Amino acid sequence: MDAYVVGAGQSAFGSFPDESYRSLFETAYTQAAESAGLVPSTLSDRVDEAVVGTLGVGGRQIGLSGPAVTEHVGLDGVPCTRVENACGAGGFAVRSAVQAVKSGMADLVLAGGVEVMTDTSADTTKWWLGVSGETAWERLSGTTFAGVYAQMASAYFDAYDADPEAMARVAVKNHANGARNPKAHLGFECTLADARDAPTVADPLNLYHCCPTSDGAAVVLVASETAAAEFDDAVRVAGVGAASDRVGLFERDTYTSIPASRTAAEAAYEAADIGPDQIDLAEVHDCFAIAELLAYEDLGFCAPGAAPDLIERGVTDRDGDRPVNTSGGLKSKGHPIGATGVGQVVEAFDQLTGRAGDRQVADVGRALTHNVGGSGGAAVVHVLEADR
Template sequence: MRDAYVIGAGQTAFGSFPDESYRSLFATAVERALASADGFDPGAVDEAVVGTLGVGGRQIGLSGPAVTEYAGLSVPTTRVENACAASGYAVRNAVQAVKSGMADVVLAGGFEVMTDVSADAAKYWLGVSGETEWERLTGTTFAGTYAQMASAYLAEYDATVDDLSRAAVKNHANGARNPHAHLGFECSLEEASGGSVVADPLTLYHCCPTSDGAAAVLVASEDVAESDDAARIAGVGAASDRVGVFERDTYTSIPASAAAAEAAYEMADLGPDDVDVAEVHDCFAIAELLAYEDLGFCERGEAAELLRAGVTERDGRLPVNVSGGLKAKGHPIGATGAGQVVELYKQLTGRAGDRQLADVDVGLAHNVGGSGGAAVVTLLEAES
């Protein structure tokens, strides 16, 4: 089976863009992905896979062709919907197509417009990714669901609300370096822990924003990729689980994340200790702590210690969410997973600007759907 590479990647800024449409946002992301691949000929793209939830109900049917045709790509297009993991799965589908030999170049990406609906409507559209009968229709929000997970974690392990805040403070500091970030400002530990309570114990600073945005990644075969400008997709793993948290055996882990990571590590013949930089799915601060443990960066119950010791700071042993993460960079649902890969591609090819880290060879992207009904982990490796 042949190798697959990221040969170009681009995204829009994440934020609120009342003058943009989902089509124009995606077209911009595609344009930037092609430009990053030294003006790669769009006519060489064989097919496309696009992730979106379809917030607001705009063009739910055939939204994939709607955006690719607008972007000037007249290619077979598949839409993927796996809640917040939609474009992470789109990247995985692109890798499968390239590795199988069915395509030489696949564009994978995603988009979402979330800020042009009311708060109540946004809550509805976010809620459709939770378990419908026993969570959404009984009034449970995702903030409430992750608050339950946070409460269980704080009760079980040596962790406090301040530890949740440490993740938020770190990611805001990183987001302040990112011109594409929705919330490009820093915050203090006191501000994060003392913020307005959204769902106890989660404060406003522990919750990601609702964002507009798009991201696109060019996945190509070894016959197309030029090693100096490419990052090899060393491994990709995916897993599904019960959609409702109450249906699972644990509130202090996302089993789908652990299973997806195990599959990705096995494919890549790598392990957690090989990872130099990671973009993890921190829709709420507790999700970042759970990710550390599910991805094997530390043992169960030790995530807070990693934060306290500065291990995951940008100058630490394992920088996590140097883009700002979902918390500060933003979370346009369908674009998030591809956006993580965009950041890793930039880091591994030396294109991250003020965010650039030194000596990064292996990057990990971790993308979760809902509260853990789906997860995908992608490992990228710099070409030496």
């Protein structure tokens, strides 16, 4: 049984002191319903299940945080499950929605994600981000989230004798895309010099190599084939793959790849009966610029060590042969942890249905989303196809 995305919406990503996690979720929910041609207040009679991804930065509503946001939009009678897989929570929420539909247990499922990250101190937020690694041996020994990815970057550029300027090129590309996205947290362009010469955060990562901490929410509606027939736009979920790995970077066999991403991608390609060369557009997890470079290789877009050449040749630019992160990615669009993976699916849906506005890429028939938890403790990949 096939599953289809029939509606998608998201709030702006950014810093919103006057918003709550409930109000941000309501914005995304309303947009998702309206994009599907539905009246939001009537969805309680249509939605069979809800899945919400969130980490819970700042400690707010740790228990029943899923039902807390779905009740706010009138879905208090609908079964709701909260999913937590660090930065991959949203992508795994979408996967759970797809599984519910493909199992035959539901005809219409809401998959959402929400996070508020800017109303706590920098130290508190850094602590919450750190627990997505191996707490005892990474976080409590003083290693920050940026520090973990800095180790990966150092290992990569040493292993392949590559120029770290490739990370600056990722930032320039994603900011150029984000400048076209009215919902992006950092919606401005930057120069190569800006991205190359910014203050160091964790060597070799600098400020422009790191995504912001953001508030935001995203929602998609996943339907069965029967239910999808009534909607004007339906994007088929052609393949899903997921994997987990050792949570601590130091426990893995490699620092220059994220094995969970490779495994998840292989499973998604196999389910969709395609290869990586058949992907027209991708939204990948670029929490740090090095993560996007690793994703190119782990997703099979190029050989190991070839990612710097791929970005330098413009292959992943919006007008390149395989655009990546047309939304601006985590780097420019923002990274409200629980919402990120769902937001990637929103961008894929908009591109596949011609709704992406100034970011629209011509002739997109197949898109991929790639969402990672922590430094690679979990990963999920979706392949989506334009159905009509």
